[in-house]
Amino acid sequence: MSSTSGGQVSIRDLSKSFSIGGRSLAVLRTLNLDIRSGECLVIVGASGSxxxxxxxxLAGLEAADSGGVAINGKPVHGVGAERAVIFQEPRLLPWLTVLGNVAFGLEVRGVPKAEAEKRARFYIALVGLAEFSDAFPRQLSGGMAQRVGIARALTVQPEILLLDEPLGALDAMTKIGMQEELARIWSEENVT
Ligand SMILES: Nc1ncnc2c1ncn2[C@@H]1O[C@H](COP(=O)(O)OP(=O)(O)O)[C@@H](O)[C@H]1O
Ligand SMILES: [Mg+2]
Structure with a gap:
């Protein structure tokens, strides 16, 4: 079921400032970076960097002040189906089951419910939660909820997977296990 081939990202002269209490804070200053298709790039930096x-x-959730991002040669304006984000906190919909949460992204993209659920079940099994498909978010541990977030992102079969410290909120033991799990998923799913 892994049909993605990875996407190529080029960041050109990207700048972004925020205004905080009347002061302008330059967060990104003319950043240039190329990420090749199939590459796994990790960005390390202090909190607030x-x-x-x-x-x-990159996700298209925020606009740059100047410069920009191109994915596979096309400029990014807003969110796109070829990119998926795994947030620091999984942000699951509390009124939907694990299956509902994972299938949701496909359903809003117009995939028929039966097909969406079939694909969702594949990725729920991939992150080791097959037995919890019918559980609600409040019935999951933090690590399990984070895995649902990963399954949700993978189910839309993105070319580019954007992860924001996805293991930051987990305890040390769970973190090690999840790290290995992510490495395995990355090598099996062929995403950037
Ligand atoms: N929406 C926002 N409005 C104002 N300042 C922001 C906003 N988002 C981030 N910042 C500021 O930008 C800086 C970088 O934040 P962030 O990208 O979240 O850092 P990191 O993820 O590396 O910890 C911080 O100083 C933060 O205060
Ligand atoms: Mg952050």
Whole structure:
């Protein structure tokens, strides 16, 4: 079921400032970066250095002040089906089951419910939660909820997967297991 081939990202002269209490804070200054198709790039930086801001611009959730991002040669304006985000906190919909949450992204893209649920079940199994398809978010541990977030992002079969410290909120033991799990999923799913 892995049909993605990875996407190519080019960031050109990207700048972004925020105004905080009347002061302008330059968060990203003429950033240039190329990420090849199939590459796994990790950005490391102190808290507040602009990692989330860059990720939100790549996701199309935030606009740059100047410069821009192109994916597979096409300029990014807003969110796109070829990109999916795994947030620091999974942000699941509390009134939907695990299956409902994971299938949701496909359903809003117009995929028929039966097909959406079939694909969702594949990725729920991939993150090891097959037995919890009918559970609600409040019935899951933090690590399990984070895995649902991962399954939800993978189900739309993105070319580019954007992860914002996806393991940051987990305890050390769970973190190690999830790290291995993400590495396995990345190598099996062929995403950038
Ligand atoms: N929406 C916003 N409005 C104002 N300032 C912001 C906003 N988002 C982020 N910032 C500021 O931009 C800087 C970088 O934040 P962020 O990208 O979240 O850093 P990181 O993810 O590396 O910890 C911080 O100083 C933060 O205060
Ligand atoms: Mg951040």
């Amino acid at each position: 602009g990692k989330t801001t860059l990720l939100r611009i």
